[in-house]
Amino acid sequence: xxxxxIIPAYNEADHFRxxxxxxxxxxxxxxxxxxxxxxxxxxxxxxxxxxxxxDELAERxxxxxxxxxxxxxxxxxxxxxxxxxxxxxxxxxxMADYSDDPFDxxxxxxxIENGYDFVYGSRFAPGGTVEGYSPLKLFYNRSFNNLVRxxxxxxxxxITNAFSAYRRTVISSIGPENIDSESFDITAELPLRAHIKxxxxxxxxxxxxxxxxxxxxxxxxxxxxxxxxRLLEQFVVGNAAAMRDLTESVxxxxxxxxxxxxVFGIVILLVLLSISGMNSVFDILRNANPAWIAVxxxxxxxxxxxxxxxxxxxxxxSGHLASRGGVFRSIxxxxxxxxxxxxxxGDILRGLALKTTEDVPFSVGTGTIVIARIFDMLxxxxxxxxxxxxxxxxxxxxxxxxxxxxxxxxxxxGLGAVYYFGDWVSDRFEHWIADIRESIRAVREALxxxxxxxxxxxxxxxLSIPVWVLEASTLFFTARALSLSIPPAPVVAAGIAAFVxxxxxxxxxxxxxxxxxxxxxxxxxxxEQNVGTSLSILDHFMRLxxxxxxxxxxxxxxxxxxxxxFRKKRRESNTSPVE
Numbered sequence: 001x002x003x004x005x006i007i008p009a010y011n012e013a014d015h016f017r018x019x020x021x022x023x024x025x026x027x028x029x030x031x032x033x034x035x036x037x038x039x040x041x042x043x044x045x046x047x048x049x050x051x052x053x054x055d056e057l058a059e060r061x062x063x064x065x066x067x068x069x070x071x072x073x074x075x076x077x078x079x080x081x082x083x084x085x086x087x088x089x090x091x092x093x094x095m096a097d098y099s100d101d102p103f104d105x106x107x108x109x110x111x112i113e114n115g116y117d118f119v120y121g122s123r124f125a126p127g128g129t130v131e132g133y134s135p136l137k138l139f140y141n142r143s144f145n146n147l148v149r150x151x152x153x154x155x156x157x158x159i160t161n162a163f164s165a166y167r168r169t170v171i172s173s174i175g176p177e178n179i180d181s182e183s184f185d186i187t188a189e190l191p192l193r194a195h196i197k198x199x200x201x202x203x204x205x206x207x208x209x210x211x212x213x214x215x216x217x218x219x220x221x222x223x224x225x226x227x228x229x230r231l232l233e234q235f236v237v238g239n240a241a242a243m244r245d246l247t248e249s250v251x252x253x254x255x256x257x258x259x260x261x262x263v264f265g266i267v268i269l270l271v272l273l274s275i276s277g278m279n280s281v282f283d284i285l286r287n288a289n290p291a292w293i294a295v296x297x298x299x300x301x302x303x304x305x306x307x308x309x310x311x312x313x314x315x316x317x318s319g320h321l322a323s324r325g326g327v328f329r330s331i332x333x334x335x336x337x338x339x340x341x342x343x344x345x346g347d348i349l350r351g352l353a354l355k356t357t358e359d360v361p362f363s364v365g366t367g368t369i370v371i372a373r374i375f376d377m378l379x380x381x382x383x384x385x386x387x388x389x390x391x392x393x394x395x396x397x398x399x400x401x402x403x404x405x406x407x408x409x410x411x412x413x414g415l416g417a418v419y420y421f422g423d424w425v426s427d428r429f430e431h432w433i434a435d436i437r438e439s440i441r442a443v444r445e446a447l448x449x450x451x452x453x454x455x456x457x458x459x460x461x462x463l464s465i466p467v468w469v470l471e472a473s474t475l476f477f478t479a480r481a482l483s484l485s486i487p488p489a490p491v492v493a494a495g496i497a498a499f500v501x502x503x504x505x506x507x508x509x510x511x512x513x514x515x516x517x518x519x520x521x522x523x524x525x526x527x528e529q530n531v532g533t534s535l536s537i538l539d540h541f542m543r544l545x546x547x548x549x550x551x552x553x554x555x556x557x558x559x560x561x562x563x564x565x566f567r568k569k570r571r572e573s574n575t576s577p578v579e
Contacts, residue, residue, distance in 0.1 A: 132210025336551025
């Protein structure tokens, strides 16, 4: 293996005089089975002796190569030039002022040999050290890096540290000519492009100290807007790629069918507004209390926390483990897609997200989702029966409760069919559906494992109760936001009825059907239509805001974390033999 160390240099004569002692000798002493070369990418517009000293070093030291540059100044352009001129298996950008520790280079390369595609040198990972970092520069660095971690779901702590190691295949895949950065913002663009392409990364702790001579070329305040620009550019590019891969994997509806369902939902909503009186509805909404809306949103978001707990319990009972964050993101991303596409594509996305980011078999993920849906329908049915018998004398709610039980029975029968008739299904359809036999086997094993843990299943069922208590409470809090005095029982009945009506998706996010169901059930308790419509619209808007905000971020995180999976899948597809 050949490791090329790339050093951009402008007015670095004082540091070039120490190159042998401070860089070459430490690298020569490394006991590794690889060869290293040092590329000095020198700006010939330097006002000191940097170009001449670089040439002298190249004549005296066999490891040193010199690249003279007279056009396109800038740290980023120098690195890109170095990438083009070098041809080693691994490239490591290194600062000319020795703020990086050369003894950390072997640690970076070791992780490349362990199978990673690029490795961050992290000053802020456990074991990393920083000396002489100004408080203002530290504030900029941590703020930007944490923003990257938030937007892209990147786990590493020091994304913008230039001192990293890249496989040649990473640089070639990105293409130096495709990198827009000309200055230090390349330290943000290059790793983010690598993440978007699905290359695997990790970090190792490194040491950093402020330069001892010369003047730093990085002005954090002046370069800050460039970093933000690169961040936003790659966020848009990466999000588009992630959404394309994920949505293509879970949706098969034609655009015309999707559009027709949206139009249908809007028509229902407009008819409802017309009947209720559009002006009176908006008069009520105009006086909504933001504080109570925030409480409703918090309760709604809390239901996803309980859902996360419940799904992790179901996964454990089936013999699989997944991180809390991974499950939470998968659930919210699934709801995000369900709120866009009326075909339960989000449930498929949830299973796919766990497969691509948590290594949980797709069939197990979707199977446990079905079990959770069964528990949901049973809890909702019990809630409807209780409300109907104790508070609201209505056949409508009883019918919905019976319907919920029926849906639970259908889903349970489906799982039973997979378990008992899986071999027959595999024999008939394995020519059309790849890996169906393996998927059914995984579902069977998960069901068998779950059956041996009744405590886990009981806990998952009991957790379904607070999920729907929180769900129903949002409608109560929304009513408080509108200063409406509606008894809790009709509100709960209306909320549960709306949830059951959405079990069979007709429109995206239940647009129209959600509002119509709540208004109809509340009217049975004497609530005026304009009041019921106002309440349902505000509650639905709050739900949409929570899901679209947190769901969009979750989709982005899953999208970026699943890039490695999709890259591997494409590579296998491209290398598979043609029959």
